[in-house]
Each structure stands twice: as structure tokens, then as C-alpha cells.
Amino acid sequence: MDLFDVARSCFRRWYVLLPLLAISVWYSYSVYSSVQPVYYANTVIGLAPPSVRQDSPSAGGEIRRNGLLDVGGASLVANLTALGLREPTVVDRVVAAGGSPDYTAKAFPTPPPNPQLPMVFVEQTSSDPAEVTKTLELVAAQAEVTLRTLQQQARVPEDQMVTPFVVTPPGTPVAAMPTRTRSTIAILAAGTGLSILVTVLADVLLTRLRSGRRIQPRPPISDTPRDGVPPYDVDAQREHEAPDDDAVDAR
Template sequence: MDLFEIVRAAGRRWYVLVAGLILTGGLVMAVLRIIPLTYDVQSSVLLLPPRQTASANGPVTDGGNPFLNLGGLDVVAGVLSKSLMDSASVESIVPKGSHAEYTVEPDPSVSGSVLAVTASDRTPAGAFSTLDSVLALTTTRLKALQDEVNATGGSQVRLMVITDNTVAEPNTSALVRTLIVVVAAGLVITALLAISVDALLRRRKTRKAARLAAREAAEEDSAASAVPDARAPSGKRASPGRTARPAKPATSGKRRRPAEPAVSTTADVAREPVVAEPVEAEAAATEPRFDFDDFDDAVDDSVELSDDVARDDDDADLVADRR
């Protein structure tokens, strides 16, 4: 089936298309209510080296901070981001039943010890509240980690917020992806349903036309076979197994006993043409019907039998008189 036939089939079943589009619109409205719009707010945090340094001619010393011996501030940024994303930290910032979310990870767009903090919620106020909580926990968590390794105050790594957005941006990516899937699925299913309904109705119409043609042909055959045989006498219908009655011989003067009819042999019966019973209409064949032609034939046979009996009695009286 090419594109033109698909369009024609869909056009013939336009009511299926309308119903499918209405259902698709209802699904879109349901998605808008189920998947609400969220708002995102982002901030960037820079990790700074400790204040304690050596003289101008010497290198920067670690001041007894073990984190600085691991490979620089990038390692400290990675450790801090992992610490802020554990389950205890998440539960302390996002209470149960809240729709807020946040992420803390190294900023891939900047080469250095920069953390990207992102908070989201269904309202801008909720997103800003979550971001403030994450930033406060970041400062507290960094100090707690350095205190655990006995880093002195002058050798501890510091934080500085370098970007702090004041406008929460709506995040429509998840909503748009869901809407695309729903609309595409609705349109495809609607088109397939319209094509299937069109094919089903056309096949049913073809079968109905074939049955109607077969019924008309059967009625024509029945009407043609119901025509009386031309060889049968007018006014009487030929009956199966009934042959023409031989003419009575003419008698001159004295009445004579009629000759016995010849008994037909098996060969004569085989050569005798069998007149097929006309095919009546189906409704008439199932209902009993009184046949006036058969009744007339039976009456004629009775009258002729009575005449034969009377002639036999007359012949017997004549023979008795002669004796």
C-alpha cells in the first residue's frame, strides 16, 4: 500500500481520524497535568588554596593539609562533590515528600577546581531554597572534612561562590520529550486504526456483494427451473412417474371388454423419460401446499374407474342374456 492509498483510506474514515485526534489531545492534557513544569537554578563554586604560603622565593606549602598532598585542588573538589551527594546529605536537604532535587559535580566547562551546583523544584521559590541549603552544606562539609584530617586553620581550602543566579529558568526538557512520544504514538495509532477500519469495512462490503450476487443467481435459476414443461398438457402440470394414458379403443355396436394394459418391462421403464419436479421457491418448499392439479387427476382416475366397472357389469349381463 503506497502513500496515496493510505491517504485515501484515512480520508474515507475521517471520523476515525477525528476520534483519534481528540483522544490524542486528551492524552496531551493528561501529560501536562501529570508531568508538571520544573524550575532550575544554578550556581558555581570555586575552591581556593589555603592562606598559608611560603616566602616569595619558595613554593606554596601545604601547611599540614593532607588533601593538598593528593594532587591539588581538583582532588578536593571531587571528594567534596561525592560527599555532598550521599544519602544522608540528600535527606538533610530534601525532606521526604518534597519534589526538589539537586546535583553537585565538577564543572566540565571550566578547567580547574570549580563545582557546579544545580537545584530544581516545581516552584522558583523552592528551587532557590534548595540551592541555598546546598551552598550552606558545602561550606560546612568542606570544613568538616579538613578538620577530620587535622588540617590547621591556615592550611584549609576555602570556597568562593563565583556565580549566583537570581532567576529560576523553567526546565521543559522532560515535558517536551514526553509530549513528543505521546503525540507521535497517538498519530501513528490513529492512522493505523483508520486504515484497519477501512480495510475491514471494504472486505465486509465485498463479501456482502458476493453473497447478494450469489442469491440473485440462485433466484434466477429457481425461476428458470420453475417454468412448466412444454410437453405437458396446458392447464395440467406433468407429475413425476405419470405417463400419458392410452386412448380407449372405439367399439362398434356391441360393447367389448377393454384389453388389459401391457405391463411395462424394466427396459421400458428405463427408457421412459423422467420429468424433473420443478424447483419451487425455498419458502414454498418448506411449507405444505395443496396441489389442485393432482386433485383433478385423482378425480378423473376415479371417474374412469367407475366407468370401467359399469361397462364390466353390462358385459356380464349381455353374456347372461345370450345364454
């Protein structure tokens, strides 16, 4: 069966196809209307290097430097800060203060002319716009604690620590429905395909039933043997029952 056969079947059984298509369209519209919007916002946290880097020994003979900056630069500090903001203890503090645990944090370098000032990008998506704003504010506050704890563990001197600052505060959450159109199209396509399949199957079944009614039954054959002819020999029975031409001429 090719596409032309499918089209002919759908045309013949339009009274089956159209109601099924109507049901598919109605269900797709219901799904499209029932999807709730989600809200998205983000904040950007910058990292400020120490204002003074002391490369010469101090009075006590100690060189005070930020070892993290010496090893991997500000990019290393930004990546460690982004990872630290996703630590379970930090997430628990955000949730305990009324935020959501579903935020994401990642580091990305800024383009030239400031390649040495990477930033931490924090974003949040939720069905409640107030929750989005509150979560971002709480994460921005935790960035300072996280970065300070990280540098303390690396034994960075206080005056050589990198400090965070908010580059872009949380903006007004923007409503979006990222899955509504995609899910509606998928449901409509699946409903259309199923409707065509059911219509073709119904056409095949009805055609076979109608063809079976048009077949005329053959006349029954007597089961009684005639002159020694076995009853199961149908051709012999018919030849025996046929009138003899000589007998007809004699009459």
C-alpha cells in the same frame, strides 16, 4: 498494502479518520496544557587555597602542609567536596533545615588562566521556586562544614586548610518545561498512527462486507436422486435435468 493503498483507504473512510484525529489533537492539547513548570537555579562555590604555605620546618621541627593539595591538588579537594555534599548525613541536614534532597553537586575546573582554582557547581530543579533558592543556600552553607570535616580527617593543619567561598550566589529560579513539547509530540504521533491503523482496518472490513453482499447465490440442486444418479454428483444431476436435444426436436 503500500502507502497509496493506505492513502486511498483514509480518503474513502474520512468519516472514520477525522474524528479519531480530532480526539488525538484534543488529548495532546490537554496534556500540553496540564504540564506544570519546573524551576531551575544554581550556585557556584569556589575553593581558596591557604594564604600561607609553610615549606620550611617550624620551630618544633614540623613541616605544616596540606597533604590533600600535595597529593592531588585543588582538583582533588573539589571532587571530594562535591562527593561530600551528596553524603547521606549532609543531605539529611539540608532536608531537616527545609531544603530538598534532589540537588546535584559536581566539580569542574575553571578554564585558563586559573587552572588551579576548580569550583563546585550545585544545581537544583523543583516545582517550587522558593524551595530551589532555599536548598541552594543550605547546600552552600554545608560546603564549609563538609570541606572542613574532610580536611580534619586528613589531619590537615588549621592554617593550611582550603576554605570555600560563594562565587555565584543562587539566582532567581528560571521556569522551564523540558518535557512538555516532547511528550505532546509523542502523544500526537502515536494518536495519528493509531487513527490511520483503525481507519485502514475499518476500510478492509467494510469492503469485504460489501463484496459479500454482491455475490448471488447459486440455484439449489435437488437432493432427490434421478434415475440412479447419486445426489452428491452435482454435475450429473444438472446434465440429467437438462432437456434432451432429440426430445426437443421430436416435439
